[in-house]
Amino acid sequence: MPETDLPLLIDAAREAGKIATRYSGRDARRWDKPQGAGPVTEADLAVNAMLEQRLPAARPGYGWLSEETEDNPDRLTRDRVFIIDPIDGTRSFAEGSSTWAHSLAVAEHGQVIAGVIYLPLRDLLFAAQRGGGATLNGQPIRATRVLSESEAEVLAAKPSLDPRHWKDARPPLFRRAYQPSLAYRMALVAQGRFDGMLTLRPSWEWDIAAGDLILREAGGQCSDRAGDRLRFNNPNPRLNGVVAAGPRLHDLLIRRLAPPADQDLPA
Incomplete structure (x- = not known):
């Protein structure tokens, strides 16, 4: 580079x-x-x-x-x-x-x-x-290292906690907050002001790309809702949601998420 x-x-x-x-x-x-x-x-x-x-x-x-x-x-x-x-x-x-x-x-x-x-x-x-x-x-800046969902404060829209998104229909126990800019949400997690963020709907690359690197370089992890690493410059520039947090919390959230049965379900 x-x-x-x-x-x-x-x-x-x-x-x-x-x-x-x-x-x-x-x-x-x-x-x-x-x-x-x-x-x-x-x-x-x-x-x-x-x-x-x-x-x-x-x-x-x-x-x-x-x-x-x-x-x-x-x-x-x-x-x-x-x-x-x-x-x-x-x-x-x-x-x-x-x-x-x-x-x-x-x-x-x-x-x-x-x-x-x-x-x-x-x-x-x-x-x-x-x-x-x-x-x-x-x-x-550094992302936080929260070890349990009950300790965490996560940036997410309210529909993300719909039970249909989560295994056994049990949404996680984190405290929820919200900011409208997706890029700013990712930056706030990288800064350590929040422990994680997630959006479960298809998401445009331009909202995510800069935040993906900033968060990773701050010691966090970032993936799509299936846990796969994000790749950019795709023919269709939309990604399968975003889950971003410190390593432990990221893994916990990914394990808790249910497979997306309905792509039109808001999140």
Whole structure:
């Protein structure tokens, strides 16, 4: 990996923050995407335009995958690919919240090698490169080592505790909390503020890629709901949910989850 990949992502994320914060979330023009794909604002598009010009120009051999760019299968032929969510938590942005984030990653042969999650309104910049550890605003961070589910506080949407998701219809005993940005949830687990996070519905790669590496470099584990390691730059860029936590708690949650009998069950 070129030594400059992580600084490139950090600089681009900070520039993204400058652009996004020029818009007032509640006043930014907003549209609903077709087929119930969620909202998009003029800030999402402005950030995406900057990133799509800046990052491929700096790395012309890399592919491109972004929530706000029409997918191009050419990315599947590239060894390395940018995986970008210009604003993760668009609904929060539009409501005037401070919990939305920019999520930028580079994957190589299906594994993330550099990642940044940046919350400009909270001045929080989470970053990692493969083998280099994870940081928050330049300081090392570590995931927790909780040993039992009853001790744990886990970020998850309420439907994740539906008994149908769990063996013997017994949801785990952890304390549940929630944040709307999936990228921020993963970063909070890497930071050690929460012990784990899970989402059991199919999840887009751009929400997850940067957080996957940051959490792993912070000593945590991250997988899909079946316990399989996440791979990125797939033809269909959706993953089979995400379970992320310290090693012991991650294993406990995976063992407790039931096989997904109904892919449409909300989580």
